Amino acid sequence: MACIEARGLRKAFKTTIALDGVNLRVEEGRIMGLIGPNGAGKTTALNAILGLTQYQGELRVLGRDPWAERDQLMRDVCFIADVAVLPRWIKVSQLLDYVTGVHPRFDRAKAEGFLAKTTIGRASRVRELSKGMVTQLHLALVMAIDAKLLVLDEPTLGLDILYRKQFYDSLLNDYFDRNRTIVVATHQVEEIQHVLTDLMFIDRGRIVFECSMEELESRYLEVMVRPEQLAAARALKPMHDRQGIGGSVLLFDGADRQRLAAFGDVRTPSISDLFVAVIGNPAGQAQGAAR
Amino acid sequence: MNTQANAMPESARESQAAAPAAIPANRLFYWSLRRELWESRYIYIAPLAAAGLFLVGFLIGTIHLPGKMRAALALSPEQQYELIQQPYQFAELLLMGTFLIVAGIYCLDALYGERRDRSILFWKSLPVSDLTTVLAKASIPVVILPLLTFAITVATQWIMALLSTVVLLGSGMSAVTLWNHLPLFQMWLGLFDHLVAFHGFWYAPIYCWLLLVSAWARRAPFLWATLPLLAIGIVEKIAFNSSHFAALLQYRFAGGPETAEFEAGHASMDSLIHLHPGQILISPGLWIGFVVAAGFLAAAVRLRRYRDPI
Numbered sequence: 001m002a003c004i005e006a007r008g009l010r011k012a013f014k015t016t017i018a019l020d021g022v023n024l025r026v027e028e029g030r031i032m033g034l035i036g037p038n039g040a041g042k043t044t045a046l047n048a049i050l051g052l053t054q055y056q057g058e059l060r061v062l063g064r065d066p067w068a069e070r071d072q073l074m075r076d077v078c079f080i081a082d083v084a085v086l087p088r089w090i091k092v093s094q095l096l097d098y099v100t101g102v103h104p105r106f107d108r109a110k111a112e113g114f115l116a117k118t119t120i121g122r123a124s125r126v127r128e129l130s131k132g133m134v135t136q137l138h139l140a141l142v143m144a145i146d147a148k149l150l151v152l153d154e155p156t157l158g159l160d161i162l163y164r165k166q167f168y169d170s171l172l173n174d175y176f177d178r179n180r181t182i183v184v185a186t187h188q189v190e191e192i193q194h195v196l197t198d199l200m201f202i203d204r205g206r207i208v209f210e211c212s213m214e215e216l217e218s219r220y221l222e223v224m225v226r227p228e229q230l231a232a233a234r235a236l237k238p239m240h241d242r243q244g245i246g247g248s249v250l251l252f253d254g255a256d257r258q259r260l261a262a263f264g265d266v267r268t269p270s271i272s273d274l275f276v277a278v279i280g281n282p283a284g285q286a287q288g289a290a291r
Numbered sequence: 292m293n294t295q296a297n298a299m300p301e302s303a304r305e306s307q308a309a310a311p312a313a314i315p316a317n318r319l320f321y322w323s324l325r326r327e328l329w330e331s332r333y334i335y336i337a338p339l340a341a342a343g344l345f346l347v348g349f350l351i352g353t354i355h356l357p358g359k360m361r362a363a364l365a366l367s368p369e370q371q372y373e374l375i376q377q378p379y380q381f382a383e384l385l386l387m388g389t390f391l392i393v394a395g396i397y398c399l400d401a402l403y404g405e406r407r408d409r410s411i412l413f414w415k416s417l418p419v420s421d422l423t424t425v426l427a428k429a430s431i432p433v434v435i436l437p438l439l440t441f442a443i444t445v446a447t448q449w450i451m452a453l454l455s456t457v458v459l460l461g462s463g464m465s466a467v468t469l470w471n472h473l474p475l476f477q478m479w480l481g482l483f484d485h486l487v488a489f490h491g492f493w494y495a496p497i498y499c500w501l502l503l504v505s506a507w508a509r510r511a512p513f514l515w516a517t518l519p520l521l522a523i524g525i526v527e528k529i530a531f532n533s534s535h536f537a538a539l540l541q542y543r544f545a546g547g548p549e550t551a552e553f554e555a556g557h558a559s560m561d562s563l564i565h566l567h568p569g570q571i572l573i574s575p576g577l578w579i580g581f582v583v584a585a586g587f588l589a590a591a592v593r594l595r596r597y598r599d600p601i
Contacts, residue, residue, distance in 0.1 A: 050415075050416070052599075071421075072313075074416060074419075079412070086410065086413055089329070090330070098325070098326055101318065102314055102323075102419050103314070103417060
């Protein structure tokens with residue numbers, strides 16, 4: 001069974017169409033990155049998956065309809081949103097008490113263990129913690145829940161580099177295993193490049209690109225071409241062409257590595273370069289997508 | 292819950308065996324209630340502070356108590372009752388007033404505040420239904436506040452009586468007159484009935500209306516809760532020159548069966564809380580009110596589900 005399966009998912013607000021027939025399938029045990037420009041529909045898609053918003057079309061999450069069965073679904077799904085959503089008035093100890101009280105799969109000892117590695121005091125209120133600490137706290141709660149699906153919406157927004165690195169390290173080392181699935185939507189693609197197993201680009205309410213990271217490495221190649229060979233390289237029909245510091249950087253889909261090596265250093269493109277190539281180019285609106 | 296467990300794949304069932312599949316509804320409700328009391332600490336701090344302040348005032352006032360008791364002996368028995376019970380009734384009124392203010396503030400913020408600070412996204416990420424949450428919030432003014440106000444009032448009056456006794460004995464007087472004119476137990480029975488049946492149950496549609504507005508409004512829930520009612524009253528007056536809506540509101544606020552006696556001439560606090568216990572429970576107005584309240588609550592549950600954070 002797929003962890004998340006959506007067919008023809010649509011959601012329209014008064015003036016905009018946030019989701020325009022999204023089809024997606026996330027298998028169990030994957031870490032899927034949902035990447036898209038601002039307003040592409042990332043958050044709306046995640047909200048639909050979490051049962052926070054109504055939608056048209058078919059959507060099953062862990063075999064349930066999220067809108068109709070949100071409270072049951074939340075026994076198996078965890079969620080960290082872009083901005084800290086932990087209530088500011090609550091004390092850390094109260095938060096632990098409450099989640100222990102209402103969540104059947106919460107392991108309090110585990111959460112206490114994660115918190116022991118931080119400087120977060122039990123008696124502090126959330127409003128007294130720094131933004132990084134609030135995220136640590138939320139992560140400690142979520143990692144102590146034996147859930148099947150974890151949804152992250154810009155979880156590291158506004159955190160400094162240390163916290164960001166720590167966040168994904170903890171997730172990979174202390175949380176993720178084959179039985180869990182993680183969906184993460186973010187702009188900060190560089191730091192999750194090595195975390196993801198799958199990649200999905202969303203633009204204007206549609207899934208415009210999807211592939212696994214293995215596929216990314218085998219299919220897409222980027223080469224820095226010296227000016228004198230540019231014409232020959234362009235003849236191979238790169239999907240994207242941009243100016244680097246020492247020459248043009250060409251991005252190829254399914255080209256032969258040996259042939260490309262003749263032009264210069266061949267490497268796997270970064271997610272952000274691929275993103276610009278896929279979303280920026282054909283629509284001719286690289287500016288909007290480059291962010 | 293078992294059917295759902297069976298529908299899950301093998302890998303899921305392992306982890307399910309380790310932890311119970313669901314938390315019983317009463318436990319979810321209990322923790323939802325705890326959350327409300329953590330979040331809105333004024334629910335108990337405000338009446339405690341009011342009672343404490345009152346007791347300080349009362350303690351200072353006991354300087355005059357021996358003189359007052361001496362003067363009281365010269366009065367008629369009815370005047371004696373009035374004189375002695377006056378501060379106790381004042382304490383009741385003060386705490387009831389605090390109750391109503393706290394209930395109003397609480398209800399208007401209950402479903403609005405969590406959307407404003409976006410913490411609703413956190414609450415909704417836990418396996419607690421909107422129904423459980425809204426019912427827990429509604430039970431604060433309908434059940435918790437009446438019981439809490441009762442307990443605090445009883446404690447306050449008890450301390451008042453004890454303080455008075457100590458002061459009287461200290462000045463070499465007998466406390467018998469005081470206790471003879473202070474049927475505390477009887478007063479408390481009446482108070483309990485009044486708080487639970489009237490301030491809790493009879494007012495339930497008012498609280499639920501406020502909860503509904505707090506689930507709906509994007510801003511200024513207080514204005515949305517009051518101005519439309521005022522508008523309806525005014526429009527009715529202008530268009531039909533009648534005031535049924537205003538009368539309806541007045542009936543609800545002043546209390547149907549209670550006002551009947553209230554207006555019949557026993558216009559003292561004492562008579563108001565010494566109605567036959569449970570009288571209000573058999574009035575149709577109460578049950579109509581419950582139906583209306585249930586409708587408001589159902590709408591609030593639905594709105595909590597649909598509304599995005601502000």
